[in-house]
Amino acid sequence: MTDTFISIRGLTKKFDELTALEDVSLDISQGTIFGLVGESGAGKSVLMHTLRGTEGYDPTEGKIIFDVYWCPNCKRVEKRANSNKCPRCNSQMEEKEVDFWNTEDRELRNALRSRISIMLQRTFSLYGDKSALENVMEAIPEPMDRAKKVRKANELLSTVDLSHRTTHIARDLSGGEKQRVVLARQLAKDPILLLADEPTGTLDPISADKVHNAIIDRVNDEDLTVVFATHWPRVIRDIANEGVWLEDGKVKKRGTPSEITDKFIKERPREERKCEIKERKIARIEDVKKYYYSVNRGVVKAVDEVSFDINEKEIFGLVGWSGSGKTSLARMMTGVDPIEEGNIEVRIGDDWVDMSEKGPNNRGRATPHIGFLHQEHSLYPHSTILENLSSSIGTQMPEEFIEIKAKDTLKGLGFKEEKIDKILYEYPKSLSVGEEQRVALAQVLIQEPVLNILDEPAGTLDPITKKEVSESILSARRELESTFMIISHDREFVLQTCDRAALMHNGVIKYIGDPEEAVERLVEKKEVNE
Template identity: 50%
Template sequence: MNFITLKNITKSFNGVDVLKDINLTIDEGETLGILGRSGSGKSVLINMLRGTLDYKPDSGKVLMNVAVCPNCLTIEPPSKDGEKCSCGCDLSVQEVDFFNCDRKLFAAIKRRISIMLQRNFALYDEETVIENVMRAMGDGIDYEEGLYKALDLLEMVQMNHRITHIARDLSGGEKQRVVLARQLAKDPMMFLADEPTGTLDPQTAVKLHNTLKEGVKDEGITMLITSHWPEVMTELADKVVWFENGEIKEEGEPQTVVDNFMATVPVPEKPEIPEFGEPEVVLEDVKKHYYSIERGVIKAVDGVTLTINKEEIFGIVGLSGSGKTTTTRMLMGLTDPSSGKIEIRLGEDEWVDMTKVGPLNRGRIMPYIGLLHQEYSLYPHRTILGNLTDAISLELPAEFGKIKAIHALTTVGFDESTATSILDKHPDELSVGEKHRVALAQVLIKEPKLIVLDEPTGTMDPITRVVVTDSILKARTELEQTFIIISHDMDFVLDVCDRAALMRGGKLLDIGTPEDIVNQLTPDEKEDMLKRG
């Protein structure tokens, strides 16, 4: 049954069309996949269907067929036409012009729409997991009924072992699963998922995808999902729409559309491994042990020894919890090791001890290190130009600063025209994938000697991944930079890294070429980390 019809939808921001004459129908119970590179209009459409007023169409209509109770304004999907509402009245289907209907009807429809956004956990940090889920149910539900419903939802998202934990203490993947339970607790008639697994490791992402299938798709709830992972489209969607530059390029059967989209993704050409310079980063028997009353000694990192050379692109790979991020934090001086040696070369014969605090010790090397963390943040009230220059204390003449900013943006995949046009925009005017690239440009513009990238491909579509791969290889050659890449994305590591280290359970198991490391992966690790096979 037809549920939503988009008729000639056009939407512009600052004079730029981001959606152009979109015509689309969505049936009740259908899962629609929306594919496309960053900035193609995917997230704009999701926010429009959410009813966000800033995304109201400039022209065209969002028409919804909904079953409405004339007495209490209960809203149900159109298949409920003729059924009894809880108040005793009959539900009757109406075609509603979403953004131009009565204010109370608009609000009633919005309450039946749930959304998951990338990088937005939206939890009550000081409350427990189960309290967060029960809050989403509202006041009209009996406490005991709500409690059992919350427990069922947390079991579905595999978080029933964390019900009494405070939300702020959860990992990013755990928070995202609690958000999903909260959204399902609202009993939605439509579920919108905008890159819900973009920042998660593959193992956690698979759990979330399975829950979306079990808790949304299999329950007959209409779902729209955007993703830069093609396999999400083929596994979850009934129909896929490929967006490009604000227009529908193709619509149809998931595998066909995905194959056609992937055919446009170039394959990066990896150059021969160059001759490396002298050792630049040295770790010897580095350990990080925590002490827990419940679990005793936790060996997050247990005796890591490795050497990274000048101008090398070095990967540290492993599944979530393997110790790779903790190792990197110690290398950067953000976490102190329990024991071991960590040194970074500052000059020809000068080494900095990263275990010693203060401006005369590890503080001396920090201006020469660039870090892109997976939870990066841009300054929201500064323009993109400000984020790339003033906000990072890069004091340059105005015109030169602009030229350098445009060069940094083209390095991470923007064409020169787009790079110029976004300089005066603020971060919230960009898509998440575009913001990710700006954050990477913010690291590269300082031209540090050592660059650490923590999960750099998290929110990138396949085409942008290739551009970023080429950018890293180019920066190494032109600027003689050394890269350390922390990732669960083994395909990216194969494309860009010269050597890699495999971590598992806090230990460093092997160091070699990325191809060597692939041979050391367990079947489960290959399934979670290697998409190309």
């Protein structure tokens, strides 16, 4: 079916003086995957929230109209189909054009909103103490007995290739695995519209392809409509049916996915990185292990006798597929999790500090000197950008110093002076997701750690913002003499940023050396025992 499902007419959205969307008009067909591409701040996420009906995202001007079926008897909204019989109560359904933000029929609007699912960037809305299966079961809205819920939840986890993680507690999953559970939860809600804002940004290429295929299958089998935003232009080219390029909140180009993405990529050439490394070690990891036990799998070797060194001022990449043990290793290196076996040492000044020795809050003694940007990071939504940054370095310092330091750090991350002046006293809601990510990175860099560990720092960013983050890391290495370990599966980002890279698989380091070789093995899924 190709009839228009969503009509967007003259949509403008302003946040105070900031115009996030300007006069956007689009038609989205039912049963298609509609791709959005654009730089950070282009308006992709704002458009998603406006389509979802998120509070605070009501249009300043314009309309969003949904063409749906409505059952007056059981108050259910359905997508248009060959039959207008309600699948829930078998009553006659009525065709409705719903002016989503302006309708006075609140019951109809709420019913429509309940049939729209959304996946947000880097948001893992899971019950941490419940299993993956239980998390998906919790999302199933229709009343059904427990046995049927279990079967449906298990089928959805299989759809996103997580059958081997059904009994695992959510907090113990890797970031990529959590993202797939989130997708399974959204599909469990039986939506007629799925809004997917960078749904595979934190996944390795193999896992990402599996999720993309799951979405395509759902569209084909159930006539689901998907609006999909991604920083990977090839994703839109490969899975979208139609698309649009947003720039500065406006529609720059609409056409076939190939037409849009080819032009988008062509305008953003890659620049070669420059590396400066001192042959002086700042971190030593020797024979580190982290095992845990699973009822289904027995002993799981999350980290298995891992050894490598990181040099001062080096940008060291750690790449691997989802669930390979990267984040588990990082948590031990930062002192968040205890070291079961082996040694991790970090050089502070001229002293080597053993991370197994307890310091403040029962964490490794070097933890205060290690910056850690977790992929599940978030800014304080009710604090200004300046307050978010000042909280990282303490409020005991003079206000003048904090403001200067905050501005210098943001400037080092690629923000223009006029932009800094505009956002410093604004709240995170006014930022694009890419800008929010760079502010989160500033929270780490403003502390001037001796070692910075960044978990997927560019996982959900568009190419131009990704490049800015890469350049800011190189600048911080040069100006602050900082050292980085970057956990990522993003090929371009690793090549732009890292001096060396290690490939990790099933808890084991398979390769250490040239980043080009590491990411080639990652993409092609080569396993080399060296």
